[in-house]
Amino acid sequence: MKNISDYLWVVISAMIVFLMQPGFMALETGLTRAKNSINVAIKNMSDFILSVAVFWFIGFGLMFGTSFHGIVGSSDFFVNFEQNDWMAAFFLFQAVFAGTAATIDSGAIAERAKFSTYLLMSFITSAFIYPIFGHWAWGGYFYANNAGWLQQLGFLDFAGSTVVHSIGAWVGLSGIIIIGPRLGRFSKDGKANKIRGHNLVFAYFGVFILFFAWFGFNAGSTLTATTKIADIIANTMISAAFGGITGLFISWKFSKNQLPEPESIINGILGGLVGITAGCYYVSAVGAMIIGVVSGLIVYFGALFLEKLKLDDVVGAIPVHGFAGVWGTIATGIFIKENFLLEFGITRSHQIMVQLLGATTAFVWAFGVSFVLMKVINKFVPMRVSSSHEEIGLNIAEHGASTSIFELSNSVRNIIEDRNFKNAEKIEVEFGTEIGELTNYFNSMVNDLKEKEAEVEEALESLHHMAVTDGLTQILNRKKITEILGNEINIAIDYEKKLSILLFDIDFFKKVNDQFGHLAGDRVLVDLSKNVSSTLRKTDYFGRYGGEEFLVIMPKTDLEMAYFFANRIRAKIETMRWAFSDDLTVTVSGGVVENSGEDINKMIHRADELLYYAKENGRNQIAK
Secondary structure, eight states: OOOHHHHHHHHHHHHHHHTHHHHHHHHHHHHSOHHHHHHHHHHHHHHHHHHHHHIIIIIHHHHHSSEETTTEEOSOOSOOOTTOHHHHHHHHHHHHHHHHHHHHHHHHTTTTBOHHHHHHHHHHIIIIIHHHHHHHHHTTTTSTTOOOHHHHHTOOOSSOIIIIIIHHHHHHHHHHHHHOOOTTSBOTTSOBOOOOOSOHHHHHHHHHHHHHHHHHHHHGGGOSOOTHHHHHHHHHHHHHHHHHHHHHHHHHHHSTTOSOOHHHHHHHHHHHHHHHHTTTTTBOHHHHHHHHHHHHHHHHHHHHHHHHTTOOOSSOHIIIIIIHHHHHHHHHHHHBOHHHHHHHTOOHHHHHHHHHHHHHHHHHHHHHHHHHHHHHHHHHSOSBOOHHHHHHOHHHHHHSOOOHHHHHHHHHHHHHHHTSSTTOOOOOOOTTSHHHHHHHHHHHHHHHHHHHHHHHHHHHHHHHHHHHBOTTTOSBOHHHHHHHHHHHHHHHHHHTOOEEEEEEEETTHHHHHHHHOHHHHHHHHHHHHHHHHHHSOTTOEEEEOSSSEEEEEEETOOHHHHHHHHHHHHHHHHTOOBTTBTTOOOOEEEEEEEOOSOOHHHHHHHHHHHHHHHHHTTSSOEEO
């Protein structure tokens, strides 16, 4: 029978342990990149609500139901609390434990695992992997004489270094191996590249929450309001503190830049918390200190070991929850106080062997089952997102969600790749935040640069126009028209196409300047150029070759057709009239030639000879 204080303690502890979910969420989102932060948060929330539902209808019964030969529970599925208030309190506490086990692998395989297949593995973990091993180790926690086979052997794991943390870690290890590392995590030469999380302050906030929630996790496992709660919390705090101190100084000594690494301090604390979880009830304060120190060492060098194996654990879940969990479980046998050994009627060496057996069994069971299942799932439904989705981030790819910092970085990347600001989108401003203020400055800068770029483009267009255009007549200048002719000759020769040109100049143009002035002469050149331009086909080219001399290029045109077009131009010019003199008639003389395989100089020379022939034979005519 339980008294009201026991109910209150277990229910309050369950609420405290629930805080591990936002703690893990903050930790994992802080240690991942901004483009995946929303995805990580959604996974943490989704796996918890899924694990609670699954644990209620099947997991609780498999873990704590009437034991079938110490292997699996066989009752209490779809748990009914109406006739048993203590079962409700007990279920509440155990459900948040199940949620913790299910969420550990989310950080390990973050930034590249599909949301759908991740939820499937969370379902399998909560429904079968966690509760079946939980029955082996904790099956007798609710019903008397209901112990699982490991519990019958004397296996001790007070709050779940192995039952909760290592089980979750070994499922995560299967995912890491099968899904593979993130893009860019390891170079082709095998070098490990550091991928920094986007918000270490948020990660540290998550660790503070986890630190506090762990007090309920460990001390709540008494399942009774007892004075031992204080000892358990003290041991938990001591181990975590020395784990963090070890992580701080070991990274200060051995890291590449020989500075205390933020991630090493975080994981040292968490390693100390995981390590003490199995023995928090059974060891002394000195034992807790040693467990914390060794946990810090194991976590630091365990992470380096995974890197050597090219295994990409985003948040260090395997060293923290797996390696430190194994150590804490074995350390319980090493540092267990003598009075407990006398109480249990067992030697220290025997206890260590039982602890080793339990930790090994957990690995074989959780890793073996999850690896086989993931292999099968991955064969039919790939567990990893596509490389394009991984590059844009799972916030957008998996949920259609985004963040200002991601939009900002994406916009900057597009600007760098495109080398212009034309396609830079205006980013929505988060008012009252640092990133919002930065975004506002960025939008303002982009607007200014767009204006400057538009001015530069306008200036370049103007310069280009001046470089290829005759300043007076606004038709092609000599340099450009001869460049085009050279290209058209090459095309005509290479592809055996027809090509003809017309070279003409204005008859007696000097008299126009002498009689009416140079401004009138300029007017004649301008108006004549407009007249000819309106007469030509779209495929023809027209340029000023000299003072009053002009060149027309007619691609895909033979001599006879070119001669016809040339005479039409000549005739139309003859009908032109000018405001400064009603009786002024301007005529032109020209030569038309078809390319016969010669270069540009010879072709123009032939046209020029025909031009002079036309002038010598009366002007106002086209020679061919």
